[in-house]
Amino acid sequence: MMLTKYSVYVGSPTIRQTQHTNWNNPMTNLLRRLRGAGYKTRLQNPFDEFWDWRLGIKTFGYHPGSGQQGDAEWYLHYAPTPYRELFRLFRLVNLSPDDVFTDLGSGMGRAVFAASWMGAHRSIGIELVKDLSAKAADNLARTSLKGHDIQLRCANALNVNIGDATVLFMFHPFGETTMVQVLARLHEAREKSDAPLLRIIYRNPVCNHVLEQAGWLRCFARVEGEGPPISTAGRYQATLWTTN
């Protein structure tokens, strides 16, 4: 019988206790495999599982955030927006083949692929975390959306020119400090060119006041979060914005 030895801290870190896991136990093995593959979340969200399958991508997963709220470096954890919610929000901003869709904080790319499937002319994802970006790149290699204009970048949203975006999507990716700078750069880039109409979808709009105070954006709708009845994903409000 093969035993793997590992140590856990119980209560005070000074009291150390050693436990043994029997990896030859079929039930232990099965549970370990299921945990890694995220089957539980996928079974609980069949609509999202179906769309991942239809688009030929894998977007379930979680990645922790980093830093403290208020720090310039703070960023939020990765958790994908349910497809149903994405399609609803895209319809509310009339996403069309004239649009350049950009997701700031795109994670594994779910919103980027969904916008492309809905007909966006070009769909762009910008993600800070390397591991998530690598998974998004794997998705681009395997997607059934062959020939679609989909671009993925591993970068800080602060350092990317997003001046040609016509639909900007943000699912509360970062805090106030970053939001102020991102909007200032976007405004500057749009001033330099003959920029087309912009719509912004801001899901879980924690920094709504920053958009309000920007002075060049107008909120035209606030929508409550919806979701399939059995979905375990969080339901978040979203605000929709356009240029004045």
Ligand SMILES: C[S@@+](CC[C@H](N)C(=O)[O-])C[C@H]1O[C@@H](n2cnc3c(N)ncnc32)[C@H](O)[C@@H]1O
């Ligand atoms: C809540 S997740 C949203 C994922 C995706 N947009 C969706 O709705 O399915 C927020 C993502 O923003 C990313 N992020 C946070 N700060 C960022 C920054 N400054 N530049 C680019 N990505 C960032 C995080 O790594 C995380 O993957």
